[in-house]
Amino acid sequence: MSDAGGLDARLVVRRAAFDLDLALTAAPGEVVALLGPNGAGKSTALRALAGLVPMAGGHVRVDGDDLRPLPPDRRGIGMVFQDYLLFPHLSVLENVAFGPRCQGAGRRAARRAAAEWLERVGIAEYASARPRALSGGQAQRVALARALAVDPGLLLLDEPLAALDAHTKLEIRAALRRHLAGFAGAAVLVTHDPLDAMVLADRIVVIEHGRLVQDGTPADVARRPRTDYVARLVGLNLYRGRAEAGIVTIGDGAATLDSVDSLEGEVFLAFAPSSVALYRTRPDGSPRNLWRARVAAIERHGDRVRVRLAGPPFDAVADVTPASVAELQLSEGSPIWAAVKATETHVYPA
Amino acid sequence: MFKRTAVTVTLLLAALAGCGDVDDGPSGAGKGEDGGGKTLTVFAAASLTETFTSLGKTFESAHPGVKVRFNFGGSSTLAQQITQGAPADVFASASPATMKTVTDAGDASGQPQVFTKNRLVIAIPEDNPGKVAKVSDLSRPGLKVVLCAVQVPCGAAAKTALGAAGVEVEPVSREKDVKAVLTKVTLGEADAGLVYRTDAKAAGGKVTGIEFPEAAKAINDYPIAEVAKAPQSALAKEFIQLVRGAQGKAALGRAGFEAP
Amino acid sequence: MSPPDRLPGRPPWVLLVPALAGLAFLVLPLIGLLVRAPWSTLGTRLVQGQVLDALRLSLITATLATCLCLVLGVPLAWTLARVRFPGVRIVRALVTVPLVLPPVVGGVALLLVLGRRGLIGGWLDGTFGITFPFTTAGVVLAEAFVAMPFLVISVEGALRAADLRYEEAAATLGAGRWTIFRRVTLPLVAPGVAAGAILCWARALGEFGATITFAGNFPGRTQTMPLAVYLALETDPQAAIVLSIVMLAVSVVVLAALRDRWVGNT
Numbered sequence: 001m002s003d004a005g006g007l008d009a010r011l012v013v014r015r016a017a018f019d020l021d022l023a024l025t026a027a028p029g030e031v032v033a034l035l036g037p038n039g040a041g042k043s044t045a046l047r048a049l050a051g052l053v054p055m056a057g058g059h060v061r062v063d064g065d066d067l068r069p070l071p072p073d074r075r076g077i078g079m080v081f082q083d084y085l086l087f088p089h090l091s092v093l094e095n096v097a098f099g100p101r102c103q104g105a106g107r108r109a110a111r112r113a114a115a116e117w118l119e120r121v122g123i124a125e126y127a128s129a130r131p132r133a134l135s136g137g138q139a140q141r142v143a144l145a146r147a148l149a150v151d152p153g154l155l156l157l158d159e160p161l162a163a164l165d166a167h168t169k170l171e172i173r174a175a176l177r178r179h180l181a182g183f184a185g186a187a188v189l190v191t192h193d194p195l196d197a198m199v200l201a202d203r204i205v206v207i208e209h210g211r212l213v214q215d216g217t218p219a220d221v222a223r224r225p226r227t228d229y230v231a232r233l234v235g236l237n238l239y240r241g242r243a244e245a246g247i248v249t250i251g252d253g254a255a256t257l258d259s260v261d262s263l264e265g266e267v268f269l270a271f272a273p274s275s276v277a278l279y280r281t282r283p284d285g286s287p288r289n290l291w292r293a294r295v296a297a298i299e300r301h302g303d304r305v306r307v308r309l310a311g312p313p314f315d316a317v318a319d320v321t322p323a324s325v326a327e328l329q330l331s332e333g334s335p336i337w338a339a340v341k342a343t344e345t346h347v348y349p350a
Numbered sequence: 351m352f353k354r355t356a357v358t359v360t361l362l363l364a365a366l367a368g369c370g371d372v373d374d375g376p377s378g379a380g381k382g383e384d385g386g387g388k389t390l391t392v393f394a395a396a397s398l399t400e401t402f403t404s405l406g407k408t409f410e411s412a413h414p415g416v417k418v419r420f421n422f423g424g425s426s427t428l429a430q431q432i433t434q435g436a437p438a439d440v441f442a443s444a445s446p447a448t449m450k451t452v453t454d455a456g457d458a459s460g461q462p463q464v465f466t467k468n469r470l471v472i473a474i475p476e477d478n479p480g481k482v483a484k485v486s487d488l489s490r491p492g493l494k495v496v497l498c499a500v501q502v503p504c505g506a507a508a509k510t511a512l513g514a515a516g517v518e519v520e521p522v523s524r525e526k527d528v529k530a531v532l533t534k535v536t537l538g539e540a541d542a543g544l545v546y547r548t549d550a551k552a553a554g555g556k557v558t559g560i561e562f563p564e565a566a567k568a569i570n571d572y573p574i575a576e577v578a579k580a581p582q583s584a585l586a587k588e589f590i591q592l593v594r595g596a597q598g599k600a601a602l603g604r605a606g607f608e609a610p
Numbered sequence: 611m612s613p614p615d616r617l618p619g620r621p622p623w624v625l626l627v628p629a630l631a632g633l634a635f636l637v638l639p640l641i642g643l644l645v646r647a648p649w650s651t652l653g654t655r656l657v658q659g660q661v662l663d664a665l666r667l668s669l670i671t672a673t674l675a676t677c678l679c680l681v682l683g684v685p686l687a688w689t690l691a692r693v694r695f696p697g698v699r700i701v702r703a704l705v706t707v708p709l710v711l712p713p714v715v716g717g718v719a720l721l722l723v724l725g726r727r728g729l730i731g732g733w734l735d736g737t738f739g740i741t742f743p744f745t746t747a748g749v750v751l752a753e754a755f756v757a758m759p760f761l762v763i764s765v766e767g768a769l770r771a772a773d774l775r776y777e778e779a780a781a782t783l784g785a786g787r788w789t790i791f792r793r794v795t796l797p798l799v800a801p802g803v804a805a806g807a808i809l810c811w812a813r814a815l816g817e818f819g820a821t822i823t824f825a826g827n828f829p830g831r832t833q834t835m836p837l838a839v840y841l842a843l844e845t846d847p848q849a850a851i852v853l854s855i856v857m858l859a860v861s862v863v864v865l866a867a868l869r870d871r872w873v874g875n876t
Contacts, residue, residue, distance in 0.1 A: 050778075076784070085775050085776055496744075524827050
């Protein structure tokens with residue numbers, strides 16, 4: 001995929017809890033998001049790329065050069081840290097000029113380059129401020145400018161938006177997307193927020209317990225989750241089963257769901273919570289995919305109400321309107337009938 | 351009450367500073383509480399350490415049940431402790447001047463008696479790197495001579511003796527006491543120093559003491575007196591007698607002291 | 611990093627009473643000095659040449675000793691905090707030896723090593739004709755020996771508490787280890803270094819035992835204030851009090867100024 005340029009890495013890192021073993025590529029200009037639950041090894045992978053943790057095996061090639069034998073300061077990699085880690089004793093301008101200075105630029109040249117970068121990320125007016133005086137969003141932009149100012153072949157971003165409040169996050173995410181689009185090298189972004197990954201990345205790599213579990217475009221990952229973790233992140237009900245003649249047998253045969261996809265063999269079946277209909281009594285003209293469930297929890301989600309349904313035959317999530325909650329007199333523990341149309345389910349190979 | 355506390359604290363600090371007693375006697379100084387036995391407390395100049403320790407043993411064997419407890423230190427420090435009310439029975443000073451501060455304060459009982467004398471000698475390291483043979487050598491430029499500071503008795507004596515000899519000495523250091531002078535000579539840091547004959551003798555073979563006649567002009571008298579409020583007055587008198595008697599003279603002579 | 615809001619209410623007596631007792635314990639001796647000071651003759655005593663000589667020498671040697679401690683002690687603290695090597699615990703314990711060693715013993719130990727006949731001093735004397743005893747340089751060495759642990763312990767603590775991730779950030783920006791130390795680590799622990807240097811300076815200023823043992827006592831050359839105070843105490847306790855007060859006043863002024871400047875709420 002990236003024989004000529006970009007990132008081509010296989011990261012093997014031994015940890016106390018688990019071993020990380022991850023093949024990772026990113027073409028020049030491509031933004032890859034590493035998505036995974038806490039402790040999955042995302043940050044470890046990023047630190048291994050930067051040379052901050054020793055690797056037990058594998059390689060890190062950027063634009064064809066193997067960086068693995070090199071210490072962090074010789075890798076030419078830009079990194080934006082989770083809490084930005086702007087040097088508190090240096091001004092904003094000096095923070096951004098730090099990298100160029102270390103690369104041998106003269107004092108004035110480094111400051112000029114830094115000023116240009118601050119201009120580009122839009123906070124030139126804070127050049128002489130101390131990092132302490134910046135808001136979270138401003139600090140994030142300085143951190144980005146500082147990482148880009150070393151003209152890196154590979155840009156690493158560790159949870160770049162996690163430290164921001166919801167309002168700032170929207171604004172900064174849009175700005176970050178613009179800057180990433182303008183970056184010519186490969187970029188790897190670590191996040192646990194699927195929305196950040198969807199918006200910022202060209203490709204999403206999902207890791208759990210140190211292993212790759214899914215790799216695809218944001219649209220692909222969103223539509224076709226392959227693990228419960230991803231399904232939960234993208235808000236889909238996900239089941240694994242065997243498809244035969246339009247009928248998917250879930251689990252060990254305890255339940256079946258009809259679908260309109262003509263696949264055979266091991267498959268995933270997914271459907272959105274909003275496509276689940278709930279009934280107090282068994283509905284007439286019964287839809288095909290109908291099952292009896294118990295209300296496990298009722299949660300408010302914006303203007304929708306999320307109803308968690310417990311099996312048997314299987315657990316599911318349904319989104320309904322507050323009006324229907326009242327109408328159905330839903331309460332935790334009450335029995336309910338649930339249905340989903342075959343046309344609303346999505347089946348894809350496992 | 352407050353004064354008592356202050357005395358205790360003074361003694362405690364003195365002990366902590368390492369100039370307290372070397373004996374493991376009872377802490378109830380001079381009270382004689384240990385099983386009916388009595389404790390005699392003697393404050394004596396540091397140069398008397400060896401002699402008085404052995405005399406103390408003699409005294410103890412002659413007086414069964416009596417313990418002799420010593421507080422050796424700089425004479426002026428001891429004098430200060432006594433005038434501040436430290437419970438001593440006997441005070442033996444290395445200089446009449448410090449003894450005078452005690453008698454002036456009314457803290458001595460009776461007239462102090464000079465019991466021995468000490469004189470200065472030139473102390474040189476055993477290999478004599480400065481080739482010092484007589485007192486006039488001390489004025490040679492480049493020779494490292496250490497003296498006591500003039501504020502302490504051995505410094506005052508050195509000034510008098512050197513003045514009498516007509517020798518101008520520019521020392522490299524004016525030490526805080528005679529032991530410090532001896533240390534510098536023993537370790538070979540100084541080429542020569544003026545110390546008491548007893549100190550040179552106590553240093554064994556490490557230093558040589560060279561006598562010089564002008565030292566007679568600065569003979570150091572050692573007065574001894576019973577402390578005014580001595581808890582063990584009778585024992586104090588007996589101890590002073592022992593020091594001034596034949597046994598005392600012999601012991602002092604062995605250490606290099608002269609008869610008064 | 612603004613200071614945290616204080617808990618409401620009064621401080622508890624359990625803390626307040628010993629705190630006040632502790633303060634009194636520290637301050638009462640000073641008050642004792644002030645009460646006994648011969649204020650009427652203070653002026654004339656001060657202008658006596660030896661007082662100013664000793665004061666100047668004390669300030670100069672304490673400052674030089676602090677500089678020496680910084681040059682040697684900061685790298686030592688860094689090594690103890692950051693380098694893993696066998697026996698690091700023993701080395702850390704060795705660093706604190708001058709704290710527990712009676713200073714006079716320290717002075718003798720210095721003589722045995724750096725004296726004219728010492729292990730290293732003998733060679734220095736024979737080869738270069740350099741001797742330390744009875745010189746101002748000797749005073750600086752003696753003070754540095756006794757004061758260095760204060761600096762090392764303080765700086766090592768600051769280094770341990772420092773956030774290592776800043777150093778990682780600097781490394782990703784292309785900074786080598788020396789650059790990281792100089793431009794990131796050192797500025798980040800600057801308050802700890804300053805606090806250590808102040809402790810070190812204060813200890814050096816009050817140094818007595820090691821100084822008089824190693825460097826001797828000669829006015830203008832090796833007689834620092836504590837030595838002058840000690841000798842004055844032999845004959846003229848009033849003069850000793852004057853000297854003590856002068857030293858106290860100077861050090862309080864210097865320490866207060868430095869504290870506000872370097873260790874204040876940065």
